[in-house]
Amino acid sequence: MATSYQVVVYGASGYTGKLVAWKLAKRGIPFIAAGRNAERLQAEMAAIPELAGHDYQCVGVQHDLASLTALFKGKQVVLNIVGPFMQLGQPVVQAALEAGCHYFDTTGETDWMLYLKQEYAAAFASKELALCPANSYMxxxxxxxxxxxxxxxxxxxxxxxxxxxxxxxxxxxxxxxxxxxxxxxxxxxxxxxxxxxxxxxxxxxxxxxxxxxxxxxxxxxxxxxxxxxxxxxxxxxxxxxxxxxxxxxxxxxxxxxxxxxxxxxxxxxxxxxxxxxxxxxxxxxxxxxxxxxxxxxxxxxxxxxxxxxxxxxxxxAYSQTGVFAAEAAMRVLHKQLKAVGFGSGAAILGGRQLLAAQADEGYLSYEITPH
Incomplete structure (x- = not known):
């Protein structure tokens, strides 16, 4: 696998995956669009107008530890969008750990978050890798x-x-x-x-x-x-x-x-x-x-x-999730993480920084009122 691709979007052909691909392209970040069906991936990526002329590669991969680890090796960050996560996420996070990749996903499932905190937080922290579930609107x-x-x-x-x-x-x-x-x-x-x-x-x-x-x-x-x-x-x-x-x-x-x-x-x-x-x-x-x-x-x-x-x-909200994922990839590549190990996107990427990224794309504003 070409080492010039440092970002893997796993589950790129789904609804949220296509939004992540769009926001990566907007930032000029090459990526691998990965999933179980390479033909579907190619068709779905080709249907995203913002990807015209962008550097990406579609890769079919089996949903098992050995196949995913081989795909992730030599990469820097995995953006996992394959859920339900408690049903499907374990081989993905394990493969990211074994391959030495920062891991971000888009879960909303609290039991998955607690599972990662208990089972993987120490291992990712020891390798100075981010472990960030729910890097999404929710x-x-x-x-x-x-x-x-x-x-x-x-x-x-x-x-x-x-x-x-x-x-x-x-x-x-x-x-x-x-x-x-x-x-x-x-x-x-x-x-x-x-x-x-x-x-x-x-x-x-x-x-x-x-x-x-x-x-x-x-x-x-x-x-x-x-x-x-x-x-x-x-x-x-x-x-x-x-x-x-x-x-x-x-x-x-x-x-x-x-x-x-x-x-x-x-x-x-x-x-x-x-x-x-x-x-x-x-x-x-x-x-x-x-x-x-x-x-x-x-x-x-x-x-x-x-x-x-x-x-x-x-x-x-879904497009905002695409921004959060793309910002994660960009900050990994630019070595701009504020923390490693288990944590929220706000802790690992910076709350004010994420707010500014959403505001730049016209998705978000804020109001603060002291009492």
Whole structure:
């Protein structure tokens, strides 16, 4: 394999993978588009107008440790977009470690994040490699808002809310359904505490007059990022959709899961959530449009006597994920990582730097209000 390609996009033919390829091309970064089906990869890459004239290579590879390690050897960074990650991610992260590559993925699955933290954090840190799951809109955007809030001395409690009118890809649907049926956590007094199953909560979204329903949506990554961080005692995250009808349909599916499938073993539960996901979303959506697919993250933060609110307003959550991935590759190649080992995109790449990258592309602005 040509060593001039230092970036591997594994799962490039999927919805998010194509957005990552677009954002890599915008930064002039050559890459290998990898997946199990080389013909499909070539067809999907050829359909991305921004790749015309760009330097990339399509490579078919078996989804096993030996094949992936051989592909990754001599490269610097793996961008893994193949999910559900708890079902498919282990050989990818192991291959990245054995090949000596920095690892970033786009998961939203908290159990996968906790698994990587427990099983791989020390090994990646010992090799001075980044291990960064959820380097995506969910759950990096909230970490950016949190890091801005934590710039205020004395802040130790983070109350985060994601809100958006986003379309959902096929892989994301299967991923979020499985993660919403696994233990979901918030951070209380420095310890992870499980949310109740299939429960909705009333929330007040900044800029929205109605009271909306929200859910933990897998518990989110931010409590995982901040567990063990001396700055943070409490951290909770909820998620609401502008399309409340769709949101309540999803809540109903999760309540049905509790009534009919909670008693099943883990493998059977995974099969159920995969099947439900394939029914909910059967075709990939078109690219997002900023006027329709808007997003927002708010962080209400406080300490003993201090408080501050941070609101990130933007659009096109999936395209933002493409930016986060491309920024990760660029900063690895330019040796600009702020940390190695297990951590959020905000910690490893820099929260303010990621905010600036999204702002440069017109996806994000922010507002901070001290109280």
């Amino acid at each position: 759950w990096t955007e909230g970490a950016i808002a949190a890091e801005i809030a934590l710039e205020t001395p004395g802040i130790d409690t983070l109350d985060l809310l994601y809100y958006g009118d986003s379309q959902i890809s096929v892989a994301s649907t299967m991923s979020f359904l499985r993660m919403c049926t696994k233990p979901m956590y918030h951070l209380k007094g420095g310890q992870l505490v499980q949310w109740p199953w299939a429960t909705t909560y009333d929330v007040a979204v900044p800029g929205v007059h109605r009271i909306l329903k929200a859910m933990p949506w897998g518990g989110a990554g931010e409590p995982v990022w901040y567990q063990g961080d001396a700055r943070v005692r409490n951290c909770s995250v909820l998620f609401a959709l502008g399309n409340q009808e769709m949101f309540m349909q999803i809540a109903g599916l999760l309540q049905q899961f509790e009534a009919e499938h909670r008693h099943l073993d883990a493998a059977a539960q995974e099969a159920v959530t995969n099947a439900i996901g394939q029914q909910v979303t059967q075709v990939e959506p078109p690219r997002e449009t900023p006027e329709v697919h808007r997003a927002q993250v708010s962080c209400l933060a406080r300490g003993n006597t201090q408080s501050v609110s941070v609101v990130l307003r933007g659009s096109c």
